[in-house]
Amino acid sequence: MTTKQTSDVIDVPADFAGIPKLDDQICFALYSASGLMTKLYRPLLEPLGLTYPQYLAMMALWEQAPRTVGGLGEALGLDSATLTPLLKRLEAGGFLTRRRDAADERRVLLELTAKGQALREPAKGVAVQILCQFPRLSAAELDGLHHILAKLIAGLRETDVEAPAD
Amino acid sequence: MTTKQTSDVIDVPADFAGIPKLDDQICFALYSASGLMTKLYRPLLEPLGLTYPQYLAMMALWEQAPRTVGGLGEALGLDSATLTPLLKRLEAGGFLTRRRDAADERRVLLELTAKGQALREPAKGVAVQILCQFPRLSAAELDGLHHILAKLIAGLRETDVEAPAD
């Protein structure tokens, strides 16, 4: 509390100087919610042998396969530095295969194995259980949350693409 | 392939079986938004010598110090396995000190150094710049987002505390 009026320390409208934490709390809320969500998934995904990021990768491949590492990375917002080791673990687990594209040896094609395909059904159960365990937010609230997040993400992606050329 | 009507594979209402991705997209949206947000902070925090989690720790200490590692962990939702190395880096950077509490040698007290205190003002500038770079969401939307996230987090924390005794 007791945030004083140090309105001349930085050259911004006094309105902002007095509330230096509110925006951070939205960021912190996103950070916290994301972490807690991952924790919620952990015990459900563990029996399947997946972590949450691995589950995301599998979902992307259930939607479309084969895909390249780059294509998957674009879908998930991750780069090869993160994906390559993750995909190697999924390959070691027998969920997918990685092979160079014969038509373009720079690309690596990801393909699901039978085991990877088979995981799709139990994964649906996970999604349902998450829904059930979900804190009591109304469908309208969930919808609103999803809608605003989509807008936020679109804006953040723009900034992420344009600003680095600063 | 070709997801058929296997409505008896899992014992849930058929309504859910058909929409196995919607809830995940909220989770994925949280995950993505959180990551993009951290990326937005990075170039602003780098000149200060902080990462985003370190910035969160400093914010908690600007609000209240001295604090114990456990107290900080409760505020941030992190445990000592994450905090101990992070705090050692902040100590190595000269931002804070760690010392055993003489009254209870189990506890470690965190105290800001002059350098750590001094960082508070430029950190306010970071918060302002984040607000400015922020994608065009109305104040009402930001408010709504924050409100729903708070509700979500409260529910997730409950689940996180109660469910593990399963």
Next chain:
DNA sequence: TCCATTTAAATCGTGCACGATTATTTAGTA
């Protein structure tokens, strides 16, 4: 007093995440 229990941090092992760099292949062009 002594000892089991609880509490608090630190440590260990695994896995994610990213900026920066490197290696290889393809494409474009003089």
Next chain:
DNA sequence: TACTAAATAATCGTGCACGATTTAAATGGA
């Protein structure tokens, strides 16, 4: 054809995150 430039993954180094375990200190009885 040769030679640069662009594209694609992989690699490297640093730092976060968490479950599980370990170490040490405080607490609460018999």
